[in-house]
Amino acid sequence: MMKILFVGNSGPIFLTHRLPLVLATLKAGHDVHVALPPSPASPQIAKHDFKFHEIPLSRSGINPFFELRSLMALYFLYRKILPDIIHHVTLKPVLYGSLAAHLAKISAIVNTISGLGYVFTTNNFKSKMLLILVKRFFRISFLHPNKRIIFQNPKNLADFLSYGLVDKKSTVLIKGSGVDTETFKPSSEPHSVPVVMVASRMLLDKGICEFVEAAREIKSEGGKARFVLVGDVDLDNPMTISTSQIKRWVNEGVIEWWGKQEDMPEIFSRAHIVSLPSYAEGLPKVLIEASACGRPIVTTDVSGCRDTVINGENGILVPSHNSKALAVAFRRLISNPQLRQHMGEAGRQIAVNEFSIEIVIQKTFAVYQDLSRSFSIQPLH
Numbered sequence: 001m002m003k004i005l006f007v008g009n010s011g012p013i014f015l016t017h018r019l020p021l022v023l024a025t026l027k028a029g030h031d032v033h034v035a036l037p038p039s040p041a042s043p044q045i046a047k048h049d050f051k052f053h054e055i056p057l058s059r060s061g062i063n064p065f066f067e068l069r070s071l072m073a074l075y076f077l078y079r080k081i082l083p084d085i086i087h088h089v090t091l092k093p094v095l096y097g098s099l100a101a102h103l104a105k106i107s108a109i110v111n112t113i114s115g116l117g118y119v120f121t122t123n124n125f126k127s128k129m130l131l132i133l134v135k136r137f138f139r140i141s142f143l144h145p146n147k148r149i150i151f152q153n154p155k156n157l158a159d160f161l162s163y164g165l166v167d168k169k170s171t172v173l174i175k176g177s178g179v180d181t182e183t184f185k186p187s188s189e190p191h192s193v194p195v196v197m198v199a200s201r202m203l204l205d206k207g208i209c210e211f212v213e214a215a216r217e218i219k220s221e222g223g224k225a226r227f228v229l230v231g232d233v234d235l236d237n238p239m240t241i242s243t244s245q246i247k248r249w250v251n252e253g254v255i256e257w258w259g260k261q262e263d264m265p266e267i268f269s270r271a272h273i274v275s276l277p278s279y280a281e282g283l284p285k286v287l288i289e290a291s292a293c294g295r296p297i298v299t300t301d302v303s304g305c306r307d308t309v310i311n312g313e314n315g316i317l318v319p320s321h322n323s324k325a326l327a328v329a330f331r332r333l334i335s336n337p338q339l340r341q342h343m344g345e346a347g348r349q350i351a352v353n354e355f356s357i358e359i360v361i362q363k364t365f366a367v368y369q370d371l372s373r374s375f376s377i378q379p380l381h
Contacts, residue, residue, distance in 0.1 A: 195227075216254045229258065271290070
């Protein structure tokens with residue numbers, strides 16, 4: 001039995017993206033710990049059989065005092081638990097956690113780069129200055145001698161290699177967080193006006209404005225379709241769209257806003273087309289889930305998003321920041337139910353064959369075993 005600690009920066013995202021891996025590690029007989037900042041999801045997380053630790057870690061804050069406090073909190077937690085492996089997920093846990101693990105003399109670490117965040121994707125002065133600091137911090141954080149860095153798409157991996165932030169032998173490509181293909185399964189299309197859906201946090205860099213503009217263009221021409229946003233605003237993210245702005249779009253009659261939803265398989269069953277016009281992603285779980293539900297995808301030809309779609313087979317790729325190209329793709333699918341069915345069936349097969357949660361867990365377990373031969377791998381049932 002090994003002691004394994006998972007560190008993330010969001011309780012809600014942990015529940016949707018990481019919980020199956022953690023529970024599989026627990027089922028394999030290991031002593032599992034989870035460290036996350038306090039959130040409304042904390043009571044639900046604490047109900048599980050692993051040991052849960054709340055840590056002071058903001059997702060996007062840059063106050064030097066608070067950031068140093070976060071780093072020290074991780075260091076003292078690591079010294080207290082003394083795990084055999086620490087698995088950090090997302091940029092800030094990777095940055096601070098790797099450095100804390102090096103200082104605490106932890107024997108092995110795994111870092112998952114699940115997307116590069118607004119610092120890498122936003123082209124303004126503040127982001128450029130932060131990017132310089134982040135790159136330097138990465139070089140220091142990645143000094144740990146016994147590490148593996150998991151990337152979710154080839155572009156992010158290539159970027160880190162070109163920046164000189166990682167050496168190739170310490171990197172692993174595992175596409176996404178996995179999808180439960182038994183929970184997310186195909187259903188028949190609703191017999192209604194086609195519903196085009198974006199399910200994500202309401203952020204500018206998710207392409208929400210481009211989606212709204214494409215919807216406005218199609219509706220102005222008399223197009224028969226409903227355009228739906230599913231998800232909440234994210235006040236901790238500087239790219240968030242305000243609630244008042246979304247309500248203005250709703251009042252204009254361009255889109256519907258269903259807010260945050262828990263039963264996503266049921267929500268996808270009410271859609272005909274699922275879109276994510278994002279500017280960049282790690283590997284968007286929502287598109288894999290929609291594919292597993294047999295829905296055609298319209299997404300952007302950018303890192304992460306393009307890795308979920310074979311263009312013309314299970315969906316359509318369009319340029320990012322381009323509402324007109326988005327509208328063209330939507331029109332094509334809105335008007336062609338046979339094409340939607342073909343793409344939905346193809347997407348289901350891709351989700352099962354390439355992105356199932358079982359595949360992702362076994363590949364991650366192989367990383368743990370590569371770092372420590374004491375890690376046991378048991379078949380998943």
